Amino acid sequence: MNLFGGIEAGGTKFVCMVAGGPEDIRAETRFPTTTPDETIGRAVAFFRPLLPLKAVGVASFGPVDLDQTSPTYGFITTTPKPGWANTDITGRLQADLDLPVTFDTDVNGAALSEYRWGAARGCDTVLYITIGTGIGGGCLINGRPMHGLVHPEMGHLRLPHDPKVDPFGGICPFHGDCFEGLAAGPAMRARWGQPAETLPVDHPAWELEAHYIAMALTDLVCTLSPRRIVLGGGVFNHPGLIEQVRVKVQELLNGYVQSPVILHHMGEYIVLPGLGSRAGVLGAIALAMEI
């Protein structure tokens, strides 16, 4: 049995795992994200006694450089997180562990693990969207993580925004009322003056939130034509939100996309993650398996 290492590299914490898959987890640890030296050093110290491993995968916060022809491939690049801009996390792990390292965004990792083991099994085109402190999106096309010039920034989609219905101007420092500026957790807090998780079930905040999420998903369906959409992140802990999103996506598409799953089985099309709180680090394990 081949064993793999996985690192969910988050802005707040790192989760490290050694596993052959979700049914064969051999070791796991988590620790806060401090300086790059200390944090990457702790990851290396975790893996070293567990060698040999076939490869290590890193599912990272961003922005990151995924261009294999770039001199800064495998770097965390322009992050505002103090000390982490231009960190060669991939090179450091490769050198210290003498192992191949695969590197991708946290959301591409989550899309891959949901495809391999979770809520998107059998769907080689998967869209994974997470909505929490920020909004991010990952996608597999033909079973492989989607890269390109840089990587998707689906949180920054520009959506229709009617100021008569929602006079809130949005809080994205770059774009004001983009998707993240209107619908991430901090935007909900700024619009309503209280944290999203304290808003009652019948508060109009939730219908508006479902509307923006559905609008973004409609645009993403028209662009990517995913076979399944997995929705992660804290906002979906709200009861009933995903159901409202499904209804609104169907209304917005208005019968244009003639696919039975969209026309008749929306509950199988837009789903919650299957891997729970381990989705992130299992995404890193799945990336390691892509070697």
Place this chain on the structure above:
Amino acid sequence: MNLFGGIEAGGTKFVCMVAGGPEDIRAETRFPTTTPDETIGRAVAFFRPLLPLKAVGVASFGPVDLDQTSPTYGFITTTPKPGWANTDITGRLQADLDLPVTFDTDVNGAALSEYRWGAARGCDTVLYITIGTGIGGGCLINGRPMHGLVHPEMGHLRLPHDPKVDPFGGICPFHGDCFEGLAAGPAMRARWGQPAETLPVDHPAWELEAHYIAMALTDLVCTLSPRRIVLGGGVFNHPGLIEQVRVKVQELLNGYVQSPVILHHMGEYIVLPGLGSRAGVLGAIALAMEI
């Protein structure tokens, strides 16, 4: 030298070609699209004396079924074009010519030919958008045409639309003011009361048109992160339009996507097609080569 057949299957005309590539064109013909029997029959009659060919590619108008596990794979599906709904164009060609047939959308074909031989050489993630009578988009990811549940319908993106600036409600029968409903040729004609090609260079129509195109491209950059964007279709015959689009995309992204080509070389990022009027049928040849 291997030779391939290509069919650009359009709603108005079919273009057929036998070639080894754009520098090695052996035969070419075009004829109007009438009934499926007659039109596919004429294509078969064109190819038969030119056999043997290695494969035939079809770059088709849509919607089409690209799901290889579907019983209607290779069909033109729900088109309103009389007589063409549920036409098994792929099966018919395979049976009559006894050759492998690759089948895709016209815009995926165009993306592929621009990648192989045209304005997107070396860019394995390419977005091709055409704006004319309708709006369509094709995309290569990792050098391969993007498929999924069905295929992209990028003309139906929902964009910010400020009725104070543009009170025109859009003409899409499904979505009203989606991208196609606001910005395709017929929408321009309906908004301004005259065909787009008769609007003078300094008419405000063009700045509004550039605005909607740039808004859509901004969303597509955030979703797909293409390495290059190729813009085809009649509307780009208008002098200066692509230049306006480049400026507005840069303004809308507002420095968020930290890539040198977007920050400093927009003229190399958003470009016109390199293959001119043969892009469509050469797309079909390129599809045949994917066998």
